[in-house]
Amino acid sequence: MSDMQKATAALRLANKVVFFTGAGISAESGIPTFRDKLTGLWKKYNPERLETASAFRENPSLVWGWYLWRRHQVSQSQPNSAHFSAPRLALTGRQVAVITQNIDDLHERAGCEEIVHLHGSLSQPKCFACHRGAELTLEEAQIPEEGAMIEPPRCKRCNGRLRPAVVWFRENLPAGAWKEAMRLVKNCDVLISVGTSGVVMPAANIPEIALAAGATVIHVNLIDVSLGGTKELMLIGKATVVLSELLNSIQHLAAPGKA
Ligand SMILES: [Zn+2]
Numbered sequence: 382m383s384d385m386q387k388a389t390a391a392l393r394l395a396n397k398v399v400f401f402t403g404a405g406i407s408a409e410s411g412i413p414t415f416r417d418k419l420t421g422l423w424k425k426y427n428p429e430r431l432e433t434a435s436a437f438r439e440n441p442s443l444v445w446g447w448y449l450w451r452r453h454q455v456s457q458s459q460p461n462s463a464h465f466s467a468p469r470l471a472l473t474g475r476q477v478a479v480i481t482q483n484i485d486d487l488h489e490r491a492g493c494e495e496i497v498h499l500h501g502s503l504s505q506p507k508c509f510a511c512h513r514g515a516e517l518t519l520e521e522a523q524i525p526e527e528g529a530m531i532e533p534p535r536c537k538r539c540n541g542r543l544r545p546a547v548v549w550f551r552e553n554l555p556a557g558a559w560k561e562a563m564r565l566v567k568n569c570d571v572l573i574s575v576g577t578s579g580v581v582m583p584a585a586n587i588p589e590i591a592l593a594a595g596a597t598v599i600h601v602n603l604i605d606v607s608l609g610g611t612k613e614l615m616l617i618g619k620a621t622v623v624l625s626e627l628l629n630s631i632q633h634l635a636a637p638g639k640a
Pocket of ligand 1: 508509510511512513536537538539540541
């Protein structure tokens with residue numbers, strides 16, 4: 382049996398499925414990872430120098446302008462068929478959740494209902510001083526120009542500067558997100574890990590934690606990222622292509638006990 386056939390078989394028997402996603406799933410929507418070299422008017426900056434609390438303290442307008450521009454880039458992109466595979470699977474009656482390392486909102490826009498953002502979200506700023514979440518639509522924020530510095534708006538409660546509620550270098554994961562992720566991972570039948578690099582800790586441990594809890598782990602990636610476990614399946618290829626094939630093979634099959 383091929384890994385695709387085994388993956389189909391595991392999914393047929395599964396009631397609880399968790400999608401664990403990384404930059405690879407959004408790359409197909411045209412969203413760059415920003416971890417490597419920057420291009421265009423941002424190319425004189427090192428991303429590691431823009432994604433820290435000290436960078437924000439030093440030059441809040443530069444960092445705010447950079448994130449607003451990224452948020453604008455995301456708003457111009459559309460979720461792809463890989464993002465839609467989670468809500469598609471939920472239609473079969475299975476319990477489906479998404480744990481993502483991505484800070485874009487493409488899973489939300491694809492119609493996923495249960496999403497844990499391990500590294501925060503670009504679309505929900507918070508106060509740099511009092512840490513309270515704030516609401517700010519992109520329209521209210523103003524459409525940024527590439528490379529433009531923009532003074533961050535102020536917190537309505539304490540007048541502190543708003544910052545993006547994403548996890549910067551050397552910061553901890555958002556309170557509650559890791560706990561919720563662990564609850565989902567330890568209780569799922571199948572974990573589908575899509576486009577994750579396996580290097581950003583502690584998120585990179587998630588497939589291993591799922592395996593230890595007895596789940597089947599299906600990796601969908603451009604390269605072999607399997608860890609050598611017996612309940613691991615490796616589907617190599619583009620997430621949009623691989624997940625469409627996987628979903629097509631089970632979409633008419635209701636969750637076990639719900640047929
Ligand atoms: Zn505040």
